[in-house]
Amino acid sequence: MDEPMDSGMTSQVVRSQQEGVKLLNQLMEVAQPERVFAAPISEGGYTLINTSEVMTGMGFGFGMGQGETRPGEGQVTEAGETAEEEKGVGGGGGGGGYAMARPVAVISVGPAGVEVIPVADRTKLGIAMLTTLGTMLFMLGRMRRGA
Amino acid sequence: MAKGDFGIRVVNNRGEAVRVGDATLTPQSQAVVLRWPNGGLVWNRPVAVRVEQGEDVRQIPILDVTRLVQVGLWVFWIILVFRTAGRLRRQRRG
Numbered sequence: 634m635d636e637p638m639d640s641g642m643t644s645q646v647v648r649s650q651q652e653g654v655k656l657l658n659q660l661m662e663v664a665q666p667e668r669v670f671a672a673p674i675s676e677g678g679y680t681l682i683n684t685s686e687v688m689t690g691m692g693f694g695f696g697m698g699q700g701e702t703r704p705g706e707g708q709v710t711e712a713g714e715t716a717e718e719e720k721g722v723g724g725g726g727g728g729g730g731y732a733m734a735r736p737v738a739v740i741s742v743g744p745a746g747v748e749v750i751p752v753a754d755r756t757k758l759g760i761a762m763l764t765t766l767g768t769m770l771f772m773l774g775r776m777r778r779g780a
Numbered sequence: 781m782a783k784g785d786f787g788i789r790v791v792n793n794r795g796e797a798v799r800v801g802d803a804t805l806t807p808q809s810q811a812v813v814l815r816w817p818n819g820g821l822v823w824n825r826p827v828a829v830r831v832e833q834g835e836d837v838r839q840i841p842i843l844d845v846t847r848l849v850q851v852g853l854w855v856f857w858i859i860l861v862f863r864t865a866g867r868l869r870r871q872r873r874g
Contacts, residue, residue, distance in 0.1 A: 650818075653818060657815075657818075657819070657820050660820060660822060661813065661815075661820060661822060663811075663822040663824055664791055664793070664811035664813050664822050664824050665793065665811075665824075666793040666794065666795035666796075666807055666808070666809040666824075667795060667796070668824055669795075669807070669809045669824050669825065669826045670795050670807040670809070670826060673798055673800065675800075680800045680801075682798070682805070682807070682829075684807070684826035684842055685826070686823075686824070686825040686826070686844065686847075687822075687823075687824045687825075688821070688822065688823045688824070689821070689822050690814075690819070690820065690821035690822070691819060691820065691821075692816075692818060692819030692820075693818050693819065694818055735846070737825065737826055737842060737844045737846075738826065738842045738843070738844075740805065740807075740829055740840075740842075742800040742801065742803060742805070746803075746833075747803055747805065747829070747831045747833075747838075747840065749829065749840050749841075749842055749843075751843055751844075751845040752845070752846075753845045753846050753849070754846040757846050757850060758846060758849055758850065758853075761849070761850045761853045761854070762853065764853075764857065765853050765856060765857045765860075768857055768860060768861065769860060772860060772861065772864035775864070775868060776864060776867060776868060776871075
């Protein structure tokens with residue numbers, strides 16, 4: 634009775650693991666250059682190609698275990714008798730992922746020739762600037778107090 | 781998972797060439813692939829574009845201005861922290 638339950642759990646974990654590996658292999662396709670360079674767009678004599686930085690990551694894990702009571706270790710019934718030997722299996726899994734894409738530059742092909750126009754991420758730069766400014770003020774305050 | 785999948789790899793890729801007018805553009809990218817059992821990370825970024833126009837062949841680098849400024853600020857931040865810490869230590873001693 635217990636054996637099929639155990640093998641069923643094992644096969645389920647193996648199946649989940651295989652699905653995870655399949656998903657991971659799909660994730661590795663992000664390494665292809667097509668994911669970074671968009672298809673060219675032509676408008677008003679100009680052709681533009683957007684280029685982006687792409688980052689993805691994932692991790693997953695599965696586990697299972699089983700246990701059984703030794704003869705005499707089982708729960709004691711109301712009648713004072715030790716219950717029959719008990720067996721059990723349990724398993725679980727979890728995973729997580731991350732994906733990020735940010736435009737880096739635009740390749741422009743026009744009458745003036747081929748140009749690479751950089752794209753600045755103002756939000757990212759603003760956060761970095763605020764962090765630096767905050768640290769500067771904090772350090773300045775500490776130095777004044779220390780003097 | 782195969783054992784060979786574990787580790788770090790830097791892959792330089794060339795995309796499919798695009799013909800625009802008389803110019804042929806070949807995008808180039810660099811991917812850093814990190815793999816471990818049951819997980820992985822891919823960081824792919826554009827590096828340059830190769831432009832072929834007649835007999836003229838040029839390679840135009842693609843600079844990530846955001847990253848450059850960000851790293852510059854971080855370096856400035858680290859220098860600032862260390863210099864201030866040094867000054868504070870000297871103030872306390874003398």
